[in-house]
Amino acid sequence: MVHTEEDKEYEKNVSQSILASMQKIVTGEAGKTGSWRSMRPIFNADKCIVVKTNKPTCHLCWLYCPENTITREIPPKIDYDYCKGCGICATECPTDAIIMIPEQKEEGNLESQEQKEEH
């Protein structure tokens, strides 16, 4: 098999069309990464600077979250569908308003949800 001119035109078209940017960004195309979590961040609004001042003052948890799963709201909200439980938010929080607890199936994490859906 030898490449014809037609093959070459076809291949050129593909190489110019399939670029990194050909698709619109969507969330969670390869699955919900929150199912990887073994430790769960729990948010305590009473200790949170943002909640206490009622202003977008601190938000270090939002800034440091590597998965962009914490919102810049009052109070900040955690998206457990994609939070992998790395614990960086809990480490960075200056008032310990976020603590990490072991993930338990009955608390409705993704793994148990998926299992329920299967049954």
Add this chain to the structure above:
Amino acid sequence: MGKRLVLTGNHAAAYACKAANVEVVAAYPITPQSPVVEKISEFVETNKLPNTRFVTVESEQSAITAVVAASATGSRVFTATSANGLEYMYEMLSWAAGSRLPLVMCIATRALGAPWSVWTDHQDAFSVRDVGFMNMFCEDNQEIYDTILMAYRIAEDPRVFLPAFVSYDGYILSHTFMPVQTEDPEKVAEFLPKLKHHIDLAKLTNPDQRTKGVNPVTTPDIIPRPGEKPAPGYYEFRYSMQKAHEYAIEVIEEVAEEFSEVFGRKYGNGIYKEYRNDDAEVSLFAVGSIASECREAVDVMRDQGFKVGLVSLKLFRPFPIEHLRKVFQDTEMVVVFDRDIGYGYEGILAYELKSAMYAADRHPIIKGYIVGLGGRDVTKDQIVKGTQKAMETKNKDAMQKDTHTDYLGLKLEELGFKRGEN
């Protein structure tokens, strides 16, 4: 008319970036690359590059990450490094290529540790062979200046969209002064218009204006997308990148031709440069500083009556298979000088050439030599000696079949290793 300046190779690179009006530069200093970015930093600080942002970073990994991110927002970006710094960038090099970002970076070549060496060889530039960058080698400072301008034009061509290395020998070029013709920014801007990128992640956070962007995750298969075409899988993206490489060669030739029309300077066909090679029975084959030295050796051997020429490879990736088959079609023997080793095999240029010539109608005897690792001086006498030794070898078939490669300029005897004394 631009000024004719006396510049080091590194400063020639910096002046080329100035002419190309690069928008974001991030780099971490490493010998022998440092003066490139020091000079650019000086341009930025003295307001000679008013639209350029120079990002100071704490490592090479951060430097390449910063320029990759900046490139994905549509900017023309630049960085430079050497040896161990390049290895530290390795992860993000694949990211730049896989995202089809047209960034240009210089490699002032330097031997890789260990043992430490700040001197030149080509091991670093060849060690990043398979990341998906184009790689162009230079022989003099003017060529560095010109190649950077051409590299931007090629990398940013919508038929290509691939990042490019511009490699030149540490110290031999990076720190050596030569006259360099610089060009007017207006003239350069005509040759190198503003980047029209396929991507602009700066718009990504605006939910009303959701732009297309880098696919963060692919799966083994393609992914159906309701309301639009299915998203390609990893395999399709990488196929596309390979095809972009294959067809970039025509663009590279085209750009080299246009460059010579606009600026009056020419580097062979943009792929390789020939020197007294028209009727050559034996061709030398090398890149960068070694090719320069080979020019001297060719003159010596021509004076002695041997029909010897040089093919100095400019474009190492994408590898110009067809061009090499054509240029060596009537050559009896090619002597390859590698300032590098594909450890566990032989000189990298030698085995790349052998593989390219395998399917040629007739192929020359290919003899590889290793020379000048870690900045060991490579002299024309060594090259003449090596070439003549290969020419004098009666049983060329056995020479070709020998699995042990040969070395020039090793000083084992001076260390006390004598033959026949064990």
